[in-house]
Amino acid sequence: MFRFANPNRFMNWSGKLLPWCAAATAILLIVGTYLALFVAPPDYQQGEAVRIMYVHVPAAWMASFVYGVMAASSAVALIWRHPVADIAAQQSAPLGAGFTLLCLVSGSLWGEPMWGTWWVWDARLTSVLVLFFLYLGYIALVNAFDEPTRGARAGAILALVGVVNLPIIKFSVDWWNTLHQPASVFRIGAPTIAASMLWPLLIMAVGFTLFYVTLLLVRMRSALMAAKLRALRLQEFQAA
Amino acid sequence: MAAIAQFFDMGGYARFVWPAWGLAVIVLGGLLIDSVVTYRKRRRELDAAEERKR
Amino acid sequence: MTRKRKRLYIVLGGLALLGVASALVLSAFNDNIVFFYSPSDIAAKQVPDGRAIRIGGLVETGSVKRESDGVTLDFKVTDGNTALLVAYKGDVPDLFREGQGVVAEGKLEHGMFRASTVLAKHDETYMPPEVVDALKRAGHWQGEPPKQSSAAKP
Numbered sequence: 001m002f003r004f005a006n007p008n009r010f011m012n013w014s015g016k017l018l019p020w021c022a023a024a025t026a027i028l029l030i031v032g033t034y035l036a037l038f039v040a041p042p043d044y045q046q047g048e049a050v051r052i053m054y055v056h057v058p059a060a061w062m063a064s065f066v067y068g069v070m071a072a073s074s075a076v077a078l079i080w081r082h083p084v085a086d087i088a089a090q091q092s093a094p095l096g097a098g099f100t101l102l103c104l105v106s107g108s109l110w111g112e113p114m115w116g117t118w119w120v121w122d123a124r125l126t127s128v129l130v131l132f133f134l135y136l137g138y139i140a141l142v143n144a145f146d147e148p149t150r151g152a153r154a155g156a157i158l159a160l161v162g163v164v165n166l167p168i169i170k171f172s173v174d175w176w177n178t179l180h181q182p183a184s185v186f187r188i189g190a191p192t193i194a195a196s197m198l199w200p201l202l203i204m205a206v207g208f209t210l211f212y213v214t215l216l217l218v219r220m221r222s223a224l225m226a227a228k229l230r231a232l233r234l235q236e237f238q239a240a
Numbered sequence: 241m242a243a244i245a246q247f248f249d250m251g252g253y254a255r256f257v258w259p260a261w262g263l264a265v266i267v268l269g270g271l272l273i274d275s276v277v278t279y280r281k282r283r284r285e286l287d288a289a290e291e292r293k294r
Numbered sequence: 295m296t297r298k299r300k301r302l303y304i305v306l307g308g309l310a311l312l313g314v315a316s317a318l319v320l321s322a323f324n325d326n327i328v329f330f331y332s333p334s335d336i337a338a339k340q341v342p343d344g345r346a347i348r349i350g351g352l353v354e355t356g357s358v359k360r361e362s363d364g365v366t367l368d369f370k371v372t373d374g375n376t377a378l379l380v381a382y383k384g385d386v387p388d389l390f391r392e393g394q395g396v397v398a399e400g401k402l403e404h405g406m407f408r409a410s411t412v413l414a415k416h417d418e419t420y421m422p423p424e425v426v427d428a429l430k431r432a433g434h435w436q437g438e439p440p441k442q443s444s445a446a447k448p
Contacts, residue, residue: 037261038247041422045389048251050420052260059264095271102267106260113256116387116413122329126318133315140311165319176327177350179397184418193420211268218275225282232289 028207035200066096074156123172389414
């Protein structure tokens, strides 16, 4: 498995995969947006306001998913000391923070007209805000050290500590009563969302996922080029 | 024209629906631009460094 | 600013963010983790008058009335077993409807609940209106609220 994570091999295969990922992302997001805004029906209770869902829910899923990737990469980096895993974790963080911010703000914009409030401190909303702070804390911590390996180590530990928040986010709506409603899609039993709304939602969600994969590959390639650049400059310096 | 206006009105929820979608464009677009700009910069720097080496 | 000092500040900033995060978790773990109580909880707990609490449940069908002052809204919140009368002055959210979920902030006053804020809580069902109509016509609609409680029927 680590064969693909060798930096040179990674540059090789990611360069070939990238255009396909980018094209698939563009198609899915365009189709998803069209279906969400023009084809999907209004909700029987929420009317047209339900169209916020097609932004909010994929962003919420990605907020947790990206954190999962970040924590898993951090574990790999800590246990096997693999530099590409550190890069994967570090380059995931700004993307995850972006998805979380989008989830929080779109949720607020949805809560005001439907629930009658921009924000409440219920278990779901609070745990997602904590997730946002975890991303910011991770980014700050990784950059707080002069020596990159130490920053990476500290960040990896924080990422792993924060992983306890993921089940709290997922199950907060089942464990405690909250203003936020329980899950409509990833639940025991059939989804409680009509197929005409579920399909656009899933297409948007896959589009968001591929968007993340595409940008992660781009950012990891940038980081690997930066590492190579540092090595070349060191050689120049030593030669001079 | 009425159909277009009706679409943008979003059943009276325009001031919530469009900012949510607008923010999605800003956040995703911002991440995309940041990633691509950094990538191009690194590529240029690396090419220049490799050129010097030769 | 020396680099050491800068690092110190960045670490402190990171720690502060973490502190905020943990504090939020901890405070949530205490009282806030349960966002509201059901009318049955309220009846069982003997909550004293005047304490600020949140109650939640469904707005009982047929219970919503405007008081004679034209401002105050009366409705009953039910959890299927117990219903609690709520009085509220102010605007209700768009999803405030009979049979739908509701969370009210306020305090108990002589056996009824005086709300200062009313929030709507919707369930996890998303459907186009036509499908709901079709289900209702076919008699398969299960989304109706529990029609219970003796005194509430108009």
